[in-house]
Amino acid sequence: MRELRYAIIGAGMMGREHIRNLLAIDNCKVVAICDSHEPSRVAASQLLPEAKLFVNYQDLLNAAELAIDVVVIATPNHLHSSILDDVLVSGVHVLVEKPLCLTVAECELAISQEQTTHCDGRVVWVGLEYRYMAPTARLLTEIQSGTCGDVKMISIREHRFPFLNKVDNWNRFSKNTGGTLVEKCCHFFDVMNLIAGSEAVRVYASGDQDVNHLDEIYDGQKSDILDNAFVIVDYKNGIRGMLDLSMFAEGSKNEQEICVVGSTAKIEALITDSLVRIGRRESGASGVEEIIVAQPEGVVAGFHAGASYLEHLAMQKAIRENSKSEVTLHDGLRSVAIGQAAHLSIELGRAVNINELLK
Ligand SMILES: NC(=O)c1ccc[n+]([C@@H]2O[C@H](COP(=O)([O-])OP(=O)(O)OC[C@H]3O[C@@H](n4cnc5c(N)ncnc54)[C@H](O)[C@@H]3O)[C@@H](O)[C@H]2O)c1
Known part of the structure; x- marks a missing residue:
């Protein structure tokens, strides 16, 4: 198998998570790292002393001698x-x-640029890796095999700790992140879209910045990131989705919980516990089945319960087999659309149709 040669653009927390995962996979090598911030470059080169370092990503892209196959953008x-x-x-x-x-x-x-620059066999992949978390993947499999009948309701709860500190505090401002419901919650809207198997048409949301970062001021600008929200999504096929986000809920046993209710059963995935519960209507509360979902063998757990590692394996398989991306730019757009619509709904105090955002 030919070795895949990687370059990482942006070697902060997530860029280094990619490096750690790639170091654990055979037949690939990170040959170049670009970061404009010296401490990030130094930290990345400690993981990979032999990689060539760049300050400017254009110089990296122009370095033909590196024969780069794959670029990871983690800026x-x-x-x-x-x-x-x-x-x-x-x-x-x-x-x-x-x-x-x-x-x-x-x-x-971005989608139009992908089409303009089309190359046969090129894989373009968005890092929406929560779908690869073991309990989420098991829930998706159960739904596809009809365990809960016709899906009607999807609720996803993320109750967690506040945003971490980032280089130059970029994540404290919506102008850099797209807003919390884009930045953080695109993961959950992607999972919701996969479960619904349909297009989101309308979004209603309520949310605010009530607790976190209220006293934080950078270069005279007050941090403006929302820290809690309820978001309701109507899908074209009649399925209803809901996201419940709190970023001041460190005292939560499960950081993420996904619950899907269909015509014949309810399925829950408790991500931190790596547990899936299946409750069939005919069996009632006493018949609820609890399944501990183990990681596939050899997975590097990393910071996202092994999902980043599995994402790389899936992407490399697509590259080597000349097959399609599993997480396309269109998936990326659909997940951003719900987040953007939710922010607009909060701002305008009304439901927002996804069509209002599309060209
Ligand atoms: N998939 C996930 O679950 C997940 C988790 C965390 C972060 N992320 C995403 O990863 C990206 C990076 O987030 P992070 O947490 O690593 O932030 P970070 O601040 O830790 O790292 C970002 C890095 O990008 C560098 N950078 C900034 N401008 C650059 C430029 N022009 N060229 C090269 N490097 C540049 C910064 O110096 C910094 O080192 C964001 O898009 C974030 O949303 C994804």
Whole structure:
């Protein structure tokens, strides 16, 4: 099997998580790292002393001698659009971290750039890896095999700790992140979209910045990131989705809980416990089945319960087998669209149709 040669653009927390995962996979090698911030470059080169370091990503893309096969973009969200544009021109395979871009309009530009620069066999992948978490993947399999009959309701709860500190505090401002419901919650909207198997048409939301980062001021600007929300999503096929987000809920046993109720059963995935519960209507409360879901063998757990590692394996399989991306730019757009619509709904105090955001 030919070795895949990787370059990482943005070597902060997530870029280094990618490096750790790639170090654990055979037949691939990270040959170049680019970061504009010296401490991030130093930290990444400690993991990979032999990789070539760059300050400017254009220099990395121009370094033909490196024979790069795959670029991973893990810079702050507001830079995804312009960097992806340039990486697509270079023709290499690319994994762009979530959210694909800040807005639907930017995602549409990325999709059009992918088409303009089309290369046969090139894989373009969005880092929406929560779908690969073992309990989520098991829940998706159960739904596909009809365990809960016709799906009607999907609720996802994320109760967790506040946003972490990032380089230059980029994540404290919605202008850099797209807003919390884009930045953080695109993961859950992607999972919701997969479960619903349909297009979101309408979004209603209520949310605010009530507790976190209220006293934080950077360069005279007050942090403006929402820390809690309820978001309701109507799908074209009649399925209803709901997201319940709290970022001041450290005292939660499960950081994420997914619950799907269909015509014949209810399925829950408790992510931190790695537990799936199946409750069939005919069996009632006493017949609820509890399944501990083990990670596939050899998975590097990393910071996302092994999902980043599995994402790389799936992407490498697509590259080697010349098959399609499992997480496309269109998936990226659909997940951003719900988040953007939710922010607009909060701002306008009304339901927002997804059509209002599309070109
Ligand atoms: N998939 C996931 O679950 C997940 C988790 C965390 C973060 N992320 C995403 O990963 C991306 C990075 O987040 P992070 O947590 O690593 O942030 P971070 O601040 O830790 O790292 C970002 C890095 O990008 C570098 N950078 C900024 N501008 C650059 C440029 N022009 N060229 C090269 N490097 C540049 C910064 O110096 C920094 O080192 C974001 O898009 C974020 O949403 C995804």
